[in-house]
Amino acid sequence: MSILIDGNTKVICQGITGASGAFHTKGCLDYGTRMVGGTTPGKGGQKDVNGLPIFDTVADAVEGTGANATMIFVPPPFAGDAILEAAAAGIEVICAITEGIPTQDMIRVRAALTDFPNAHLIGPNCPGVITPGKRVAGEGAQATFQGGCKIGIMPGYIHTAREDASTGRAIGVISRSGTLTYEAVWQCSERGIGQTTCVGIGGDPVKGLNFIELLGMFDQDPDTDGVIMIGEIGGSDEADAAEWIQGNMTKPVAAFIAGRTAPPGKRMGHAGAIIGGADDTADAKMTRLRECGILVAESPADLGSSMSAALDLAEATASTS
Amino acid sequence: MKIHEYQARELLANATVPVPSGAMVETVDAAVAETKDLLAGGDTLVVIKAQVHAGGRGKAGFVKLVRSVEEAREAAEFMLSNRMVSPQTPPEGLEVTRLLVAAGVDIDSEFYLAITVDRANGTNTLIASAEGGVEIEKVAEETPEKIIKEPLDPRLGLQPWQARKVAFAVGFKGKQVNQAVKTMLALAELFRSTDASLVEINPLIVTPPDESNPDGRVLAIDAKFNFDDNALFRHRDIAALADLSETDASERRAEEFGLSYVALDGNIGCIVNGAGLAMSTMDIIKLHGGEPANFLDVGGSATEEAVTEAFRIILGDDKVQGVLVNIFGGIMQCDTIAKAIVNAAGTVGFEVPLVVRLEGTNVDAAREILRDAKQELPTMHAATDLTEAARMVCSAVAVPG
Numbered sequence: 001m002s003i004l005i006d007g008n009t010k011v012i013c014q015g016i017t018g019a020s021g022a023f024h025t026k027g028c029l030d031y032g033t034r035m036v037g038g039t040t041p042g043k044g045g046q047k048d049v050n051g052l053p054i055f056d057t058v059a060d061a062v063e064g065t066g067a068n069a070t071m072i073f074v075p076p077p078f079a080g081d082a083i084l085e086a087a088a089a090g091i092e093v094i095c096a097i098t099e100g101i102p103t104q105d106m107i108r109v110r111a112a113l114t115d116f117p118n119a120h121l122i123g124p125n126c127p128g129v130i131t132p133g134k135r136v137a138g139e140g141a142q143a144t145f146q147g148g149c150k151i152g153i154m155p156g157y158i159h160t161a162r163e164d165a166s167t168g169r170a171i172g173v174i175s176r177s178g179t180l181t182y183e184a185v186w187q188c189s190e191r192g193i194g195q196t197t198c199v200g201i202g203g204d205p206v207k208g209l210n211f212i213e214l215l216g217m218f219d220q221d222p223d224t225d226g227v228i229m230i231g232e233i234g235g236s237d238e239a240d241a242a243e244w245i246q247g248n249m250t251k252p253v254a255a256f257i258a259g260r261t262a263p264p265g266k267r268m269g270h271a272g273a274i275i276g277g278a279d280d281t282a283d284a285k286m287t288r289l290r291e292c293g294i295l296v297a298e299s300p301a302d303l304g305s306s307m308s309a310a311l312d313l314a315e316a317t318a319s320t321s
Numbered sequence: 322m323k324i325h326e327y328q329a330r331e332l333l334a335n336a337t338v339p340v341p342s343g344a345m346v347e348t349v350d351a352a353v354a355e356t357k358d359l360l361a362g363g364d365t366l367v368v369i370k371a372q373v374h375a376g377g378r379g380k381a382g383f384v385k386l387v388r389s390v391e392e393a394r395e396a397a398e399f400m401l402s403n404r405m406v407s408p409q410t411p412p413e414g415l416e417v418t419r420l421l422v423a424a425g426v427d428i429d430s431e432f433y434l435a436i437t438v439d440r441a442n443g444t445n446t447l448i449a450s451a452e453g454g455v456e457i458e459k460v461a462e463e464t465p466e467k468i469i470k471e472p473l474d475p476r477l478g479l480q481p482w483q484a485r486k487v488a489f490a491v492g493f494k495g496k497q498v499n500q501a502v503k504t505m506l507a508l509a510e511l512f513r514s515t516d517a518s519l520v521e522i523n524p525l526i527v528t529p530p531d532e533s534n535p536d537g538r539v540l541a542i543d544a545k546f547n548f549d550d551n552a553l554f555r556h557r558d559i560a561a562l563a564d565l566s567e568t569d570a571s572e573r574r575a576e577e578f579g580l581s582y583v584a585l586d587g588n589i590g591c592i593v594n595g596a597g598l599a600m601s602t603m604d605i606i607k608l609h610g611g612e613p614a615n616f617l618d619v620g621g622s623a624t625e626e627a628v629t630e631a632f633r634i635i636l637g638d639d640k641v642q643g644v645l646v647n648i649f650g651g652i653m654q655c656d657t658i659a660k661a662i663v664n665a666a667g668t669v670g671f672e673v674p675l676v677v678r679l680e681g682t683n684v685d686a687a688r689e690i691l692r693d694a695k696q697e698l699p700t701m702h703a704a705t706d707l708t709e710a711a712r713m714v715c716s717a718v719a720v721p722g
Contacts, residue, residue, distance in 0.1 A: 107443055
């Protein structure tokens with residue numbers, strides 16, 4: 001089990017003939033994702049380098065392939081429009097990788113998405129979402145997988161399915177950062193902790209799915225034993241999530257907040273990573289998370305060990321009560 | 322992107338928001354001439370304000386009220402020949418090259434008015450308060466009930482009824498209400514049409530009653546506007562307002578190469594891929610007793626050339642006594658970084674300790690490249706994990722004793 005996507009998810013790529021779209025469509029195919037086609041307006045009827053059918057519109061692609069998820073690599077000025085096109089065509093999981101979409105576009109897109117309650121937006125400005133597949137052959141970067149679904153730009157081989165995890169445990173990952181997610185996944189995989197689904201929610205100030213919605217999904221997923229949430233400076237999402245966890249979450253959560261050394265008022269790479277006031281510093285968020293009973297890693301090197309400790313603690317508490 | 326107060330005033334005036342008359346000047350003589358004009362036009366008080374992207378101007382002596390051309394000359398001379406130092410500037414202060422010379426007005430009451438993005442709710446929000454002229458953060462902290470927030474419908478924007486509601490709620494009276502409503506609607510339109518991230522008028526003031534204005538006039542005295550960098554592609558006119566003289570030269574060069582770089586005060590340079598990992602790398606350096614010299618995210622698809630430039634920028638910083646490279650290859654392939662390190666060794670040269678931690682895509686190829694280039698990289702140490710990397714670089718730059 002997993003959340004949002006699994007081995008049956010049929011995925012298209014919007015912007016499949018662009019350099020990034022083509023490169024990562026291949027990467028997803030290689031991982032075992034059921035990539036079924038893509039769109040590039042004006043190139044409908046052609047095939048991409050992998051032999052996948054190209055469509056002019058998302059509606060055509062859905063009709064032709066039965067796709068229910070999309071990976072968007074459309075350039076920033078047109079990406080908001082691409083998200084809405086996917087929603088209107090009935091796509092359920094919309095993963096917007098594109099970085100640099102204007103905030104006001106995202107505000108309008110979010111408002112318009114309320115007309116499509118079945119559409120879940122992930123991102124933008126994110127690495128994507130992955131439900132790891134079972135390893136069938138090879139080691140390290142050469143390993144091949146089956147039954148998983150990778151929608152995005154993350155290196156697939158660092159992930160571990162529950163079946164392959166030596167501890168038999170599997171967790172969910174929710175993160176505002178790309179490479180820091182890989183770090184967390186890597187550290188967990190090294191410790192024999194598998195992952196059910198890893199979701200990069202993106203580094204923009206206005207985005208789709210947020211911590212709370214995803215924590216709720218992981219809490220409902222019977223295969224997920226715990227969750228790592230990785231936040232950073234800027235905004236109140238982590239503090240809001242902390243309160244939600246305290247009141248609702250039944251599974252252990254380990255957290256990390258990036259940017260303790262970031263100066264106020266300076267944008268640290270991500271459009272959303274900027275300290276605006278006293279509430280959205282890393283230290284303030286870490287304090288709030290701890291007040292709500294959540295284990296917070298001091299160092300990015302402790303992501304895996306913190307998750308492990310949180311799982312142990314939850315297990316010990318469950319067996320004594 | 323930020324703009325100066327005088328530029329924000331111009332945008333407001335073009336949007337029909339009343340502002341006191343005045344002009345931006347770049348010389349003492351021009352400041353004197355503008356003051357002369359204002360005094361001749363009937364104004365008795367003139368305010369001269371330094372145009373820099375930092376607060377704390379008043380206390381630093383860079384906002385002055387003058388009543389004569391002599392006082393204007395003295396104030397302008399001081400501001401244009403001294404660097405402004407305030408808690409919000411770097412320690413060495415900022416050079417002042419532009420002044421705003423504006424008519425001083427009598428103030429009956431002061432308000433705060435702004436529109437900004439409410440990230441948590443994914444909407445734009447109008448913020449107003451009767452506590453104008455002071456720092457709004459302070460008001461929010463001490464008396465949050467004095468701040469009124471009104472969310473804007475994402476598809477409709479600010480509606481007149483909302484502006485009226487806010488105007489009455491903060492205490493505008495009589496004929497002031499309509500003036501305030503007009504200002505709010507104009508501000509909302511300005512926010513929308515420029516893809517702003519913040520438009521703030523502080524203070525928005527009411528002048529004392531006079532014969533033609535029995536309820537006083539509503540005027541914007543100071544304004545601060547920020548714009549969404551991601552939307553500048555469709556606002557060439559706004560992009561042209563940027564004052565690059567205040568942007569760090571290295572930050573500008575980094576931007577040209579698609580690198581995200583922020584200079585800091587420490588002595589350990591960092592090169593990382595991904596913003597979150599880059600911040601975390603700074604954090605872990607600090608956790609092990611070191612001080613990061615910068616934030617640098619090479620991004621996911623940087624070329625060897627761009628990464629080499631990253632090394633050039635970091636090694637060009639005299640404060641840097643050690644460099645930590647932390648790469649978790651995803652799209653970014655570790656061998657690209659390895660090649661750039663070898664490149665940088667040839668073209669820039671490493672005299673300081675270099676600690677490299679690589680993981681992820683093509684890591685084996687990358688390690689081989691670095692092993693083969695050992696002769697050219699005498700100061701390099703390879704670390705296997707993040708903690709080891711942080712320890713190594715911190716101890717390498719630690720001052721003995």
